[in-house]
Amino acid sequence: MSRRAVAVRIEGIVQGVGFRPFVYGLATRLGLAGLVGNDERGVFIEVEGGSAPVEEFLAALTGDPPPLAVIERITTGPAPVTGRRTFAIAPSAAGGDRHALVSPDVATCDACLRDLTDPADRRCGYAFTNCTGCGPRFTIVRDVPYDRANTTMAGFRMCADCAGEYHDPGDRRFHAQPVCCPACGPSLRFHGPGGSGAAGDPLEPAVRLLREGGVLAVKGLGGYHLAALAADEPAVAALRSRKHREDKPFAVMAGDVAAARRLCVVDPAEERLLTGPARPVVLLRRLPDASVAPSVAPSVAPGNRWLGVLLPYTPLHHLLLRSLGQPIVLTSGNVSDEPIAYRDEDALERLGGIADAFLTHDRPIHIRTDDSVVRVFRGRDLPIRRSRGYVPHPLPLARAARRPVLACGAELKHTFCLVKDDRAFVSHHIGDLENYETLRSFTEGVDHFRRLFDITPEVVAHDLHPDYLSTKWALDQDADLVGVQHHHAHIASCLADNGVAGPVAGVAFDGLGYGSDGTLWGGEFLVADLAGFERAGHLAPVPMPGGATAIRQPWRMAAAYLDLAYDGDVPEDLDVVRRNAGQWAAVVALARRGVNAPLTSSMGRLFDAVAAVAGVRDAITYEGQAAVEFEQLADPAVDDAYPCGLVSAGTRFAVPGVELVRAVADDLRACVPRDVVAARFHNAVARVVADGCTLVRKACGLSTVALSGGVFQNLLLLGRAVTLLEERGFTVLTHHRVPPNDGGVSLGQAAVAAAAMAANSPIRGVRRELSQARHTWFGGMSETGT
Incomplete structure (x- = not known):
């Protein structure tokens, strides 16, 4: 046979997900010879044998890869027949431009959970159990391969x-890079009352402290968390x-889906998220308090009908x-407005005034990564924060960049x-880029x-x-x-996302x-593609009395409106008016004079104004x-x-927000119930x-709409x-x-920067149509409803 x-x-994503063992097993099962290895671009394979087994091998590479593998590209070509008789895993090769991808951190798999609870297994109760199908990845990797x-x-x-x-x-830990056990791997330590990092099981004093009403700092995959019993x-x-943290809700970790269902309504799409390999915090609709067992303390999510729930994603x-048998609050290990602590000494210093004790370990975290x-x-994911479990998986761009790009993001919720x-x-999520600590986290992350990924931005x-x-x-x-207008970036983000x-x-x-006119936008209708945009309409601008103070005190926006x-x-x-009578006249005067009262077309500020008028909140804490x-x-x-x-x-056209406020x-x-008022708004x-959007379609013929911006988290x-x-x-x-x-x-x-390198943009023709249509939109009338 030839x-x-x-x-x-x-x-x-073919490194750290069991791809080489998969290739090895497939080749040996088919009686093929050759080798497989990692390098800076991904996985390389040389395989030889009979023509039919080789074809079967190539088909199986894409037909049944490891669950965590994400194959973006496969290229094949002829190779010289060497007469090899065995198949081997070659040493990793380095050098040249790096294209290899790194897997996100992956929640503990079912097989490792069985090891964790099997008294006969040497990893029974071991907090760092992992295999090629699960465990730390992005947070521990320093370099590739x-x-x-x-x-x-x-x-x-x-x-x-x-x-x-x-x-x-033949072992599922074949070439699992973080493989370890109690004899050779990381170990837990408890620092605090009732124990230390020396003898005994560190979990015991940690569990005891939580049951007694203490606050525990826990070192996780991407940083420290702060924990307390959710019912306490x-x-x-x-x-x-x-x-x-005055009012912002805390996340709750439940032991399993059944425990989550005792707190919240969980539909199939939400269960898929809760139990998937990324294990994000999932926002779920809470059950009525009377039906919740055990209860969730009022301070967990004050006045909130939703609860952020996640399931365990590490053996710890x-x-x-x-051990606890009940849910815990698990929130980022930081003081409000700071990035999550991830280095041990820094955590002890920054969290020492918050936590009563620390449950830590000696495996270093290379990059801090908060929970997603x-x-x-409508059955699909709507990310609020994309971080652990998803990063650093790349997203494809509709238009490739001819030169490497670094996009610096915005200020809040920075990436x-x-x-x-x-x-x-x-x-990963950096935080609000408003102080030196978050700025340093940003620059360290860029480096x-x-x-x-071997990228030097030009x-x-x-x-x-x-x-x-x-x-x-x-x-x-x-x-x-390349300066990119904020709302154009929002729309371009939605385009790239899709x-x-x-x-x-x-x-x-x-x-x-x-x-782009120097005012503060935020209620925008744009005609846009990746390379450019035209402002077609917007919320009618109003003063923002006190500037940034009006963001923290929504009643000021109510006064202006x-x-x-x-x-x-x-x-x-x-x-x-009654609640704020002492300052009302002064704030209105600011708005009228335009002194420290910049104009804004922000829809978020309109929501603030109406919420204050409806008596929801005059001041905010997040x-x-x-x-x-x-x-x-x-x-x-x-x-x-x-x-x-x-x-x-x-x-352009304008949306008269004052009509809605009135x-x-x-x-x-007229004593209409507030819940009816809120719904009508x-x-x-x-x-x-x-x-x-109907007006824009009449002007430009565009029948696709992109919705973006934080208001659409609603x-x-x-x-x-x-x-x-859609109707x-x-x-x-x-x-x-x-x-x-x-x-x-x-x-x-x-995406805008990449598209700007292209020679032509469809938006140019649309701009001409938009300009020609402006004077006919309203048919000579001053107002319209479409």
Whole structure:
């Protein structure tokens, strides 16, 4: 029988996921000879044997790869027949341009969970059990190729038993780089009352401390968490007070899906997220308190109908939850506004005033990575924070970048993005880029990604806001700069998320972003593609009295809107006026004079204003709080809406938000229930979205809509808007791989920069049509409803 030899190159996430053992087993089963190895590009294979077995081998590579593998590209070519008789795993090769991808961290697999609970297994109760199908990846890797020497496991020399598994092709730990056991691997330590890192099981004093109402710092995969019993109100309240986190909800870790269902409603899509390899925090609708057993302390998520729930994703979490037998709060190990602590000495210093004790270990974390947060919209993922479990998996770009790009992101919910060819590497969640610590986390992350993926940026994309730390940093770089308008980046992010280039009718609703005219935008209708945009319409601008103070005190936005809505004669019987009577006149005067009162078209600020008028909240303790609580107030059974006609505003159309505020205030004065008022407002905004997009379609013929910006995290608004748009025949693009909030802006900036390198843009022709249509949109009338 004639022999045939083939060289194979496989790119994607194929290192650290058991791909070489898979190839070895497949080749030996088919009686083929050759070798498989890792290098800077991925996996290389040389295989030879009979023609039929070789063909079967090539088909099986893509037909049944390891579950965690993500194959992006396979290339094959002829190779010389050498007469080999065996198949081997070759030593990893290094050198040349790096293209190999690194797997995200992966939740503990079922096989390792069986080891964890089997008294006959030497890893029974061992908190660092892993195999080729699970365990730490991104958070421990220092360099590629992904081999033990290039991870933080390099300092743990394998014992004879682990080495035997590592070198045994028939073992599931064959070439599992973090393989270890109690004899040779990392170990737990407890620091605090009732024990130390010396003798005994460190879990015992940790569990005892939690049961007694203490706060425990726990070292996880990507950093430290702070834990307390979820049902223990004094403990959770103490954690909230020490962490300086007044109202923002805490996440809860439940032992399994059954435990999660005792707290919340869990549909099949949410169960898929909860139990999947990424194990994000999933936002679930809470059960009524009377039906919850055990209860969740009021301080876990004050006044919130939703609860962020996650399941254990490391052996340590499984051991801790099984010992406790009840859910725990598990929140980021930081003080509010700081990045998560991940280095041991830093954690002891920063968290020492919050935690009563520490449950830690001696495996270093190379890169801090906070938990991901996801909710489900119409059966698909809607990320709120993309981090552990998803990063650093790259996203494909519709247009490849001719030169390497670094996109610096926005300020809040910061991420950055590096682009090489058609791959966009969106970073883990950094945090709010407002202080030195988060800026350092950003620069350290950029350096790590540059080294890991061998990317030296030649183009740096940044936000237009001159005061963002990311913008200031970008301007100091030795690279070609591309300034990207904030809301264009939002729409471009949605386009890139969906793998399309546009043009589309883009609706970008958020808190605020620096507009190309120097004002603060945030309620925008754009005609956009990846390379450019035109502003077609927007929320009518209003003053923001006190500037940034108006963000923290939504009643100020209510004062500005009400003053305009009632032509300066605001009814004094409105509760928001009474509650803030001492400062009302001064704030209105600021707004009228335009002193420290920049104009804004922000939809987020309109939500703030209406929430304050409705008595939801006059001041906030975390971003978007008033709008979040206003959404939860709304009665979903109400389907009528306040009228809000779009009006001509020069060369664009405008949305008169004052009409909506006036309608809300009039209803409240007429004693209409607040849940009805909230629903009517949401329905009105959804109709505004549909009406604005209908105008754009009449002008430009665009029937695809992209929805982006943090306001579209509001599921009630998003659902109503998508329904109305689809009823009118639009194709609607929403986010499902990166967040609609500012966490997705870096991807949009990167996509814009990549597209800007292309010669032509469809948006240019659309701009001409838009310009010609502006004067005919309203048919000579000043107002329209479509």
